[in-house]
Amino acid sequence: MKAAAAAAAAMGENSAMVTPPAVETGVSLKPYNSFGLPAVAQALVRIRSDADVRRVVDDPVLGRAPKFVLGGGSNIVLTRDMPQTVLKVEVPGRRLVEARPDAFIVEVGAGENWHDVVTWTLEQGWPGLENLALIPGTVGAAPVQNIGAYGLELQDRFESLDAVDLRTGLGFTLGAQRCEFGYRDSVFKRSLAGRAVITRVRLRLPRPWRPLLGYLDLARRQAEAGIAEPDARRIADWVVAIRRQKLPDPALIGNAGSFFKNPMVTPEQCRDIIGRDPEIVHYPLPDGQVKLAAGWMIDACGWKGKAVGQAAVYEKQALVLVNRGGAIGSEVMTLARAIQESVYGRFGIRLEPEPVVL
Template sequence: MLVQSNVSLRHLNTFGLDADARYFINVQSVDELTAVLRDPEWKGTPKFILGGGSNILLTQDIDALVIHPGIKGITVLEETEETVVLAVGAGEVWHDFVMYCVDNGYGGVENLSLIPGTVGAAPMQNIGAYGVEIKSVIESVEAVDIESGEKRIFSNAECEFGYRESVFKKALKHQYVITGATFRLSKKPVLNAAYGDVQKTLQEMGAENPTIRDISEAIMQIRRSKLPDPAEIGNAGSFFKNPEIPVAQFAQLRETFPEVPGYPVDAETVKVPAGWLIERAGWKGYREGEIGVHARQALVLVNYGGGTGAQIKALSEKIQASVADKFGVRLNAEVNFI
């Protein structure tokens, strides 16, 4: 195993920010991971886990041993006429895994097409899009304790999934390295095309009896039309979570802003699109030097090239203050600040 020093992380974060790791290692297996975690040479060195870097904002260099889990592989563990259970390595590219499922007729993740990042990061964030969250298909998550090097299997319930949350972002933050996950997918899927954009795109495609491939293609068309490609403009997708507010607060908000959209979460809570709030607060298309807010999607903060994480963080705080002042709603970042 090769541990490198002073390694640029520009290629490992989708904002394309220039930050360095004091030490860096790419582990290719669970055994390699446990070996480095138990190595006396690195025992006292702080550890930082970095996958595809699609949901982080690097505001500084990382004075730690940065571990990049490159664990690959997709294995069929169990299969019936109805379902299939797959074990997937944390280092697999998420979208590649989705395409593998689509190609094989395994339904359940097609609505999550084109989400950047790795399989290992997906359960940490409980990634979701267009009516589907990953918690609905995950059976378990395999992880290694950073301190002891011991392996542990977390059941779906033990992952404590919430809206863009999991136990790995809360109670067990920085305590485990996710090395893989198992997914139960359907061979006779029930499609989720409830979102208006998805229905409209399927109609434009002429997909009268859509398949999971049609859903996937529709999602990709929508995402490409709304979101910038990180390879062309640095970004991390949705920067803020959609705020969930009490029904009474939403009713008051609608008295002042009758056009504000809202989607019931339950009997007591309504979800308001953060992008709508940011756009109505005047930030869509805003540019400040080499950073800004995307011209087509106000929920996306961008680095045009040469911006810094500190500048993007400062801009996000201005947006939060502006939205809170105008609407009385607090936006919380979906992106993790480092």
């Protein structure tokens, strides 16, 4: 009897270890992409822990199937149904790991909403993310895109991350150097694209805190307010107000934020363009390159407010493409390609989309 009970217990333990992942079929992805574009996932698995990823990897069917990792869906354009198994990352959690003399180290689950985390850190008295307020998406997607705004990028506040390999199920940790951050770029867009799921991100919030107010729009807000030394909460409020003034709320008008990257050119290329278009908005960078304002070029080509079907260029900001209601992915991409050709024809610059097109 004891042997039978032990065998049954062992079988129970083994079955718990090989519990298959909960698979949802025929799932509409319209609520899971900020553009509000229609698409269906043939199979979707919600990832709330490292163990959930391992269950997918160990599954005899899902383990071999193509996979797509989905965070907040704020940086994708869906042009078709998804034959891949969609891994919807919903890992929760927020905690202070360490209060060092030079920084607060904060660990956050990859499924947490980015702006909610910015607000939470400020409420805890841990400033440093205020310039990145109101950026849509999840924490796990932030290092993939190396999100940035108003003079700050994620890499400036990054400590490390945890991820799980989609081939082996093994966990690993990456520091900033191995993430190979670039302008809206990282190793997760290149050699690790589709090969890993980020589950936790650790952020380094500097001590002592110093405000970053060099960006023109923030400097204007500061001058208007007449505040010589604004605190982090005040800067976050300014950033939120600026973003709401320029960018549509995805809950009201479907969009993926800035649709095109600001192109980088050499000083010689910039001088050539200035010779033809003296008013072009440009920003010299510390590395010697010059960043051109993609939105200004699109506006100069007359695209603001124009549409293809129900996809349109936002009337208030030419860098943003929007869903006026009922748009499909092919309309968005037809519009995007027409803008690219127009900008190339006038400026000789090929704009590169920021979102992932699927």
